[in-house]
Amino acid sequence: MNIPKLSCPRIVIIGGGFGGLSLAQKLSKKDVQVVLIDKNNYHTFQPLLYQVSTGGLEPDSIAYPIRKVLKDYSNFYFRLADVQEILPEEKSILTTIGDLNYDYLVIATGSETNFFGNKEIEKNAMAMKSIPQSLNLRSLILENFEQALLTDEMHERDALMNFVIVGGGPTGVELAGALAEIKKGVLPKDYPDLDTRRAQINLVQSGDCILPGMSKKASEKAEEFLEKLGVEIWTNIRVTSYDGKVVTTKTDLTFNSATVVWAAGVMGATIKGIDAEELLVRGNRIRVNEFNQIPNYPDIFAIGDVACIENKDTPRGHPMMAQPAIQQGKNLGENLARLLDGKALKPFAYKDKGSMATIGRNKAVADTKNFKFQGVFAWFVWMFVHLFFLIGFRNRAIVFVNWVYNYIRFDREARLIIRPYNRDYSQFKD
Amino acid sequence: MNIPKLSCPRIVIIGGGFGGLSLAQKLSKKDVQVVLIDKNNYHTFQPLLYQVSTGGLEPDSIAYPIRKVLKDYSNFYFRLADVQEILPEEKSILTTIGDLNYDYLVIATGSETNFFGNKEIEKNAMAMKSIPQSLNLRSLILENFEQALLTDEMHERDALMNFVIVGGGPTGVELAGALAEIKKGVLPKDYPDLDTRRAQINLVQSGDCILPGMSKKASEKAEEFLEKLGVEIWTNIRVTSYDGKVVTTKTDLTFNSATVVWAAGVMGATIKGIDAEELLVRGNRIRVNEFNQIPNYPDIFAIGDVACIENKDTPRGHPMMAQPAIQQGKNLGENLARLLDGKALKPFAYKDKGSMATIGRNKAVADTKNFKFQGVFAWFVWMFVHLFFLIGFRNRAIVFVNWVYNYIRFDREARLIIRPYNRDYSQFKD
Numbered sequence: 005m006n007i008p009k010l011s012c013p014r015i016v017i018i019g020g021g022f023g024g025l026s027l028a029q030k031l032s033k034k035d036v037q038v039v040l041i042d043k044n045n046y047h048t049f050q051p052l053l054y055q056v057s058t059g060g061l062e063p064d065s066i067a068y069p070i071r072k073v074l075k076d077y078s079n080f081y082f083r084l085a086d087v088q089e090i091l092p093e094e095k096s097i098l099t100t101i102g103d104l105n106y107d108y109l110v111i112a113t114g115s116e117t118n119f120f121g122n123k124e125i126e127k128n129a130m131a132m133k134s135i136p137q138s139l140n141l142r143s144l145i146l147e148n149f150e151q152a153l154l155t156d157e158m159h160e161r162d163a164l165m166n167f168v169i170v171g172g173g174p175t176g177v178e179l180a181g182a183l184a185e186i187k188k189g190v191l192p193k194d195y196p197d198l199d200t201r202r203a204q205i206n207l208v209q210s211g212d213c214i215l216p217g218m219s220k221k222a223s224e225k226a227e228e229f230l231e232k233l234g235v236e237i238w239t240n241i242r243v244t245s246y247d248g249k250v251v252t253t254k255t256d257l258t259f260n261s262a263t264v265v266w267a268a269g270v271m272g273a274t275i276k277g278i279d280a281e282e283l284l285v286r287g288n289r290i291r292v293n294e295f296n297q298i299p300n301y302p303d304i305f306a307i308g309d310v311a312c313i314e315n316k317d318t319p320r321g322h323p324m325m326a327q328p329a330i331q332q333g334k335n336l337g338e339n340l341a342r343l344l345d346g347k348a349l350k351p352f353a354y355k356d357k358g359s360m361a362t363i364g365r366n367k368a369v370a371d372t373k374n375f376k377f378q379g380v381f382a383w384f385v386w387m388f389v390h391l392f393f394l395i396g397f398r399n400r401a402i403v404f405v406n407w408v409y410n411y412i413r414f415d416r417e418a419r420l421i422i423r424p425y426n427r428d429y430s431q432f433k434d
Numbered sequence: 435m436n437i438p439k440l441s442c443p444r445i446v447i448i449g450g451g452f453g454g455l456s457l458a459q460k461l462s463k464k465d466v467q468v469v470l471i472d473k474n475n476y477h478t479f480q481p482l483l484y485q486v487s488t489g490g491l492e493p494d495s496i497a498y499p500i501r502k503v504l505k506d507y508s509n510f511y512f513r514l515a516d517v518q519e520i521l522p523e524e525k526s527i528l529t530t531i532g533d534l535n536y537d538y539l540v541i542a543t544g545s546e547t548n549f550f551g552n553k554e555i556e557k558n559a560m561a562m563k564s565i566p567q568s569l570n571l572r573s574l575i576l577e578n579f580e581q582a583l584l585t586d587e588m589h590e591r592d593a594l595m596n597f598v599i600v601g602g603g604p605t606g607v608e609l610a611g612a613l614a615e616i617k618k619g620v621l622p623k624d625y626p627d628l629d630t631r632r633a634q635i636n637l638v639q640s641g642d643c644i645l646p647g648m649s650k651k652a653s654e655k656a657e658e659f660l661e662k663l664g665v666e667i668w669t670n671i672r673v674t675s676y677d678g679k680v681v682t683t684k685t686d687l688t689f690n691s692a693t694v695v696w697a698a699g700v701m702g703a704t705i706k707g708i709d710a711e712e713l714l715v716r717g718n719r720i721r722v723n724e725f726n727q728i729p730n731y732p733d734i735f736a737i738g739d740v741a742c743i744e745n746k747d748t749p750r751g752h753p754m755m756a757q758p759a760i761q762q763g764k765n766l767g768e769n770l771a772r773l774l775d776g777k778a779l780k781p782f783a784y785k786d787k788g789s790m791a792t793i794g795r796n797k798a799v800a801d802t803k804n805f806k807f808q809g810v811f812a813w814f815v816w817m818f819v820h821l822f823f824l825i826g827f828r829n830r831a832i833v834f835v836n837w838v839y840n841y842i843r844f845d846r847e848a849r850l851i852i853r854p855y856n857r858d859y860s861q862f863k864d
Contacts, residue, residue, distance in 0.1 A: 006584050006627075045576060046850040062832075064492035064848045071624040072847070081627065084580045084851075101584055135852055146475060150514045154436050154531055194501040197436075197511065398839045398847045402492075402832055409828045417502070417828045418494045420476040421514075422565055423853060 005102045007081050010037045015340060016097065016104060018087050018275070019112035020047050020070040023308030023329035025395075027110060030337020032077040036344070039081045039106075041099065045070060048135055049394055051326065052403070054175060056138040057145070058182040059190075059419035060410055063135045065402040068395040087113075090277030092301055097277075108303050108340060111275060111290065112333070115309035115324055118269035118287070128248040129266040132175065141265065142418075143425035145183075148262050149191070153198055163260040165203035168251050170243045171268035172209030173217065174361040177226055179265060180207040181363035184233035189414040205235045206259060208251075210242040210268070215369070217323065218359055222369035225378040229363040243268070270324055272310040285312050289321055294351035296336050307332040313352060326393065327357050362386045365411060435532045437511050440467045445770060446527065446534060448517050448705070449542035450477050450500040453738030453759035455825075457540060460767020462507040466774070469511045469536075471529065472500060478565055479824055481756065482833070484605060486568040487575070488612040489620075489849035490840055493565045495832040498825040517543075520707030522731055527707075538733050538770060541705065541720065542763070545739035545754050548699035548717070558678040559696040562605065571695065572848075573855035575613075578692050579621070583628055593690040595633035598681050600673045601698035602639030603647065604791040607656055609695060610637040611793035614663035619844040635665045636689060638681075640672040640698070645799070647753065648789055652799035655808040659793040673698070700754055702740040715742050719751055724781035726766050737762040743782060756823065757787050792816045795841060 007014075012035045017024045020042035031038050046067040055061040074080040085099040096105045117131040130141045145167075152164040167183055169176045183205045191200040207214065207230065214230075214237060215223045227237055242254040251259040271288035278290070278301060285291050289312035292298055296305045296313070305311075308329030312321030322328035332352055339349045358372035360382060368383035370376070377385075387407065394400050410416055437444075442465045447454045450472035461468050476497040485491040504510040515529040526535045547561040560571045575597075582594040597613055599606045613635045621630035637644065637660065644660075644667060645653045657667055672684040681689040701718035708720070708728060715721050719742035722728055726735045726743070735741075738759030742751030752758035762782055769779045788802035790812060798813035800806070807815075817837065824830050840846055 006586065008627075044851065045580070046852075062492045062494035063852055064494075064850060067850050067852070069624070069847065069849050075623040075626070083583070084577075139852075147514075150475070153513070156436065193505040194499070196505075197438075396847065398836065398845075401835045401839070405831045405835060406828065409831070415828075417499065417826065419499050420494060420497045421474065422476075422493055422497070422569075 005083055005099070005104045007037075007039055007083075007104065010079065012036050012079070013107035013344060014039060014105065015108045015110065016041065016106040017110045017112055018042075018097070019114055019308075020044070020073075021050075021112060021114045021308060021329060022326045023114070023333040024110070024112035025070075025073055026330045026333030027112065027307065027337050028074060028077075028080070030334050031340065032080070034337075034341050034344075036340070037079045037081070038077070039083065039104065040070065040074065041083050041085050041087055042070060043084070043086045045082075045084050047073065047395060049399075050133070051390060052394075053132050053135070053138045054179040054182055056135065056418075057132055057141040057179065058186055059142060059416035060182065061403060061406050062418050063139060065399050065406070066394070067135060068399060073395065087275055090275055090304070092278060092304060095303065106303075108305070108343075110336065111278075111304065111306040111310055112308050112329070113273040113275060113310050114329075115270040116273045117266060118271035119266065120269065122245065124245050124247060125243070125266060128246050129170070129264040131266055132179070133270070139423065140425045143421045143423065144263055146419055146421050147424060147426050149195055149198070151262075153195065159260065162202055162204075163249065164262045165200065166206070166259060166261040166263070167204065168206045168208060168259045168261045168264045170208050170251075170264065170266050172207055172211070172214035172237075172239070173267065174215065174359070176207055176209070176265075176267040177214055177230065177361050177363060179267065180205055180230060180235045181233060181367070184230070184235050185364050186416055187234065190416055190419065194419075206238060206261075207235055208238045208241050208243055208253070210240070212239050214239070215361060218361070218369065219371045219376050221376050222361075222371050222378065226361060226363055226369050229367040229369075233364055270309065272312075274310060278304060285314065286320060287312070287324070295339055295349045296332055296352060305336055307336055318354070322354055323359070325359070328354055331355060360386050360389070435513055435515075435529070435534050437467075437469055437513075437534065440509065442466050442509070443537040443774060444469060444535065445538045445540065446471065446536040447540045447542055448472075448527070449544055449738075450474070451480075451542060451544045451738060451759060452756045453544070453763040454540070454542035455500070455503055456760045456763030457542065457737065457767050458504060458507070458510070460764050461770065462510070464771050464774075466770070467509045467511070468507070469513065469534065470500065470504065471513050471515050471517055473514070473516045475500060475512075475514050477503065477825060479829075480563070481820060482824075483562050483565070483568045484609040484612055486565065486848075487562055487571040487609065488616055489572060489846035490612065491833060491836050492848050493569060495829050495836070496824070497565060498829060503825065517705055520705055520734070522708060522734060525733065536733075538735070538773075540766065541708075541734065541736040541740055542738050542759070543703040543705060543740050544759075545700040546703045547696060548701035549696065550699065552675065554675050554677060555673070555694075555696060558676050559600070559694040561696055562609070563700070569853065570855045573851045573853065574693055576849055576851050577854060577856050579625060579628070581692075583625065589690065592632055592634075593679065594692045595630065596636070596689060596691040596693070597634065598636045598638060598689045598691045598694045600638050600694065600696050602637055602641070602644035602667075602669070603697060604645065604789070606637055606639070606695075606697040607644055607660065607791050607793060609697065610635055610660055610665045611663060611797070614660070614665050615794050616846055617664065620846055620849065624849075636668060636691075637665055638668045638671050638673055638683070640670070642669050644669070645791060648791070648799065649801045649806050651806050652791075652801050652808065656791060656793055656799050659797040659799075663794055700739065702742075704740060708734060715744065716750060717742070717754070725769055725779045726762055726782060735766055737766055748784070752784055753789070755789070758784055761785060790816050790819070
């Protein structure tokens with residue numbers, strides 16, 4: 005890997021998401037060598053992936069080069085690689101570009117889509133956890149409309165314009181809202197020779213309400229907003245399979261659909277080597293103590309989505325969102341400094357900043373500790389918070405321009421099939 | 435293809451580039467049915483592709499949805515398809531989504547990279563004529579720097595940081611200048627553990643000067659600007675092959691390079707069916723008369739890069755650039771209306787608006803009919819003209835934000851490897 009051996013301890017961080025980056029920033033002034041490894045050379049701002057999928061934003065505006073985050077820190081090294089295995093006994097990791105020793109290792113690998121072992125759904129449904137996946141979904145949606153134009157067979161045409169989003173959490177709700185807005189504002193103009201009113205957006209939720217992690221008020225209001233936009237909400241319906249054409253459920257209900265998005269669950273993206281049975285808890289997350297330390301491995305830590313701090317306040321761990329990851333990253337940064345100074349560690353205390361979801365223009369819901377609010381004000385807060393947490397001035401400026409434009413023009417202009425999803429990529433070399 | 439048969443004549447346009455779109459716009463108020471076919475659902479603003487390759491712009495900001503251009507016109511149809519063959523006898527075309535009859539056919543397919551039959555160069559060098567190609571080049575450049583970090587073998591490391599751009603026309607010059615700016619402004623910060631001063635940018639030109647299509651003054655000044663930026667210019671050197679590692683030339687000179695960009699020539703992108711030997715002239719362009727009509731095919735026309743109007747003023751046809759395409763599209767739009775009214779056609783008269791090339795910040799060269807100027811003013815004119823010709827307010831705003839940011843910060847922030855070039859794409863489905 006060509007990383008020099010320094011006299012100070014080496015901290016290896018796997019993953020440049022919210023957790024990994026906030027940890028790296030905390031360590032920037034400490035006397036340590038930091039090696040950050042990620043399979044992408046960029047940080048992804050996951051909360052806005054659904055806007056990439058629906059043509060509202062370009063992918064480059066929600067991604068940020070990791071090297072640029074680290075450029076002002078000394079003793080920081082970035083390496084573009086996949087980590088294949090951890091060898092705790094040798095205090096080293098194996099990666100696609102060689103192996104590397106560590107003094108301390110931090111697993112900040114985040115989460116991946118959880119298909120709950122259903123191979124057929126995994127094969128045929130779209131996921132939306134990365135930029136390439138979001139671009140694939142964008143292409144598929146547009147390709148299906150182009151395809152719908154070409155057929156006179158009503159049944160086939162309807163299936164091509166029928167969207168099924170499985171999972172009523174924030175991702176599913178935001179995607180359903182964005183699709184409903186496209187149906188209203190973009191499709192009738194783009195496809196005048198197609199009866200786009202027949203396009204359907206179905207949001208299928210296994211539980212009895214959408215946004216189950218939020219307040220009852222938020223959940224009800226989100227449902228109302230979505231229905232106003234024309235989204236069909238199906239609660240208490242569990243999807244059992246999808247063969248690429250028909251979605252089946254535990255009930256008699258089926259959907260003929262060419263576009264199924266699986267937003268029904270995520271699970272920790274663990275790495276071989278420490279995933280001993282006793283460590284993994286619900287959701288494939290690694291059980292850690294209140295210092296984010298993995299039991300029996302005092303020099304290995306896990307933060308963010310992949311980590312689960314089980315205690316009486318959070319029997320199932322913290323929510324798999326940006327805030328716990330950022331806060332755990334910061335706390336661990338301080339704790340690693342304390343560890344090196346021989347001081348006692350400080351347990352992680354989560355400061356719940358609330359949660360929110362946007363449904364469409366002027367429509368969002370927000371829960372904070374003291375206030376729960378919905379509608380226009382929540383929507384403005386949502387935008388402000390997302391702009392604030394985006395990394396980089398350029399990204400903020402470009403997202404802002406896009407949002408202003410989309411708001412004024414009722415439009416989504418990034419509806420380009422840059423790399424077709426259905427077709428063979430190889431032909432696009434030329 | 436599911437296009438209704440109307441009582442008015444059907445004009446089929448193949449290609450949504452500068453020529454095809456300007457023709458479509460001219461026809462918007464005529465009593466005709468227009469079908470525009472393109473293999474992409476977007477128009478590409480090719481003059482800025484080099485900025486996508488070098489991380490200065492996101493691809494979405496130089497592409498524009500074709501459907502959006504046509505949305506306000508009645509009787510306009512867009513179809514996403516590859517045209518495979520023209521059957522002039524049957525007045526129809528064969529495409530990947532079926533066949534279609536036409537009353538008038540316009541070939542506006544533009545140009546593609548000309549490797550002059552050299553299969554080895556075609557296989558190993560990068561081209562930059564489309565957005566996917568430009569993104570591939572961006573990824574390759576960044577991947578090679580990541581790779582350079584991992585090797586201690588000096589020779590290999592140098593090859594990974596050694597760029598060879600073949601062709602000293604505007605594309606080659608602009609790309610070389612942009613790479614030189616990245617070398618100065620971005621690489622030392624991004625790769626502190628790499629001696630990026632050893633990175634080399636070579637511009638290889640077979641003729642005795644760069645920008646041969648422009649004035650002597652422009653050519654000399656461009657050369658001076660590039661040398662100031664540290665680009666090595668090699669004139670009178672003809673590249674003979676590239677095996678993926680070594681570039682060979684007609685002289686003893688060779689280059690060890692992992693990144694070779696072929697910008698040495700373009701040729702008309704013709705379609706099977708009318709490419710009879712006698713019609714194709716130099717550069718694989720279709721010989722047309724002064725009305726852009728193809729000899730012996732009174733109902734088939736060709737415009738833009740793929741067409742060659744041979745007369746005494748332009749014995750080799752008009753330059754393969756945006757302006758002749760736009761102007762021919764407009765003229766043909768008027769001529770088709772005249773044809774339908776039984777009036778005499780108007781021969782195409784090219785109004786040369788001049789040409790320009792940008793080398794770097796505050797550095798551009800411009801030739802117009804009456805003035806030739808270089809430096810800061812030319813650079814501002816270049817930016818203004820390019821913003822003006824970009825389609826869409828959003829695109830202009832976003833390109834403008836990027837340029838201001840890049841100018842102030844000496845940065846290029848879109849340096850993201852979104853779809854790795856070297857690796858297998860299939861693994862990025864998940």
